[in-house]
Amino acid sequence: MRLKLLIILGGLTTSCFAYLNDTDGSTHHDGIYGGEEIEPGSRPYLVSLGKGSSGLGQFCGGSLISKHAILTAAHCVTEYDENDGSLSWNPPEWVELHRHNLCDDTEDFVRVHLDQTQCSGDVVFHPEYNGTTDDNDVAIVFLSNAIDDIVPVILNSDPNVPAVDDPLDVAGWGEVDDGSYPVIPSSVTLYYLTNEACMSKPFKWGWWMITDNMMCAFAKKKSSCHCDSGGPLVLGKAEPEGGPMNPVVQVGIVSFGIKKGCALNRYPAVYTRITSVIDWIRDTVCGRTGELCKESKRKRKEGSIRRAKSIDGMECEELPEYVPPKKWKPAECVAQEAVIVSMTRTHVEPPSKPGKPDKKPKSGKSKSKPKSAKKHMNIFGTL
DSSP: OEEEEEEEOOSSSSOSEEEEOTTTTEEEOEEEESOEEOOTTSOTTEEEEEOSSSGGGEEEEEEEEETTEEEEOGGGTEEEOTTTOOEEEOOOSEEEESOOSTTOTTSOOEEEEOOOOTTTSSEEEOTTOOTTTOTTOOEEEEOSSOOOSSOOOEEOOOTTOSOTTOEEEEEESOOOTTSOOOSSOEEEEEEEEOHHHHTSTTOOOOTTTOOTTEEEEEBTTBEEETTOTTOEEEEBOOTTTOSBOSSOEEEEEEEEEETTOTTOTTSOEEEEEHHHHHHHHHHHHHHHHSOSTTTSSSOOOSOSOOOOSEETTEEOOOOOBOOOOTTOOOOOOOSTTOOOEEEEEEOOOOOOOTTOOOOOOSSSSOOSOOSSOOOOEEEEEEO
16 A cells, blocks of 8 residues: 555555655555465455566555456556656556466466556546545456456445444555565454544544545554555454455455554554445446446446446546656566565655644754655566
8 A cells, every 4th residue: 555654555566555654644555464374265356466477566456346347546557756746657567366376377367468558448547536645546447358257346335334443354465574575465354443533642644634535444563565555455354263254345445554664553554435436436337347337327238348538427638658767677486485576665745734834944954844745656676
């Protein structure tokens, strides 16, 4: 997820979970801290998004929400420029289903290469996504062929769910406690916090940082982290059993956290709230695939994917294409032991608190408190 005091999760592209600086309010992306490796096949709805020829090119997660659609985060398909606040187009090259070990190509997984064309291709993101605050941080990846052997998650439509302290399950291939990036996904049980609680003591998120389209989940020394971005937060079972409920109900999407590190006790991880974006998800999927139409405002019969230049009635505006740094190259699974991917990121500086202008330093030395809201960049390569 992203650290911002925001965190965006991802691996290969610029968007692993985002992080924010705890002292100034900037964001960053994250992976699983304090979790345990999951059993193969225990979360078949979990999807890997990436670039390059190797599974180690994974940089974000996602979830299967219909036979032809995968849900992920908008920051997983775009790149934010911290210098001018602009967005550029940086979608994944492929998605993988039935993937467990990122370096084991003998697994019976499915890799689907994507049409990266903007607007009319396989990837779209919410038309009201804000790259600075990560509001409406949601995107959809469309599949040309139906996935018939995985049961999609159910999207939560009840604004009263989850309730305070309800257990939630999140899984992904993100950074773990020792700072490494494993090839086997991990999971952790977190507990739901209201937005009010998330922005009140003992927690330190500012009231201007958590919108109604976001939600928080927390457990001491546990969290999603870098490269978990876009992954599903689902209703879970209380510990010690843990794991997702059956049927699987997705309530959130991994979005951001604090730059200083994952699983910090004063900064719960932040997720996109499904109930706030469910109408856009359903309408978009219905319009493109004919699926999820029963609950959607749109009415369309089941059929092949329809290409359209508009998204939910809004004209799709193409973004500039992202140009990676010259030294960037995809990570490769050179050997089974190659389980760590190095990442360098420039972080987003958080917005100054409304109504309280930055104080001038007493001496000639500059202070760390930012003067504007800027974002990070994630670049992956082999060590």
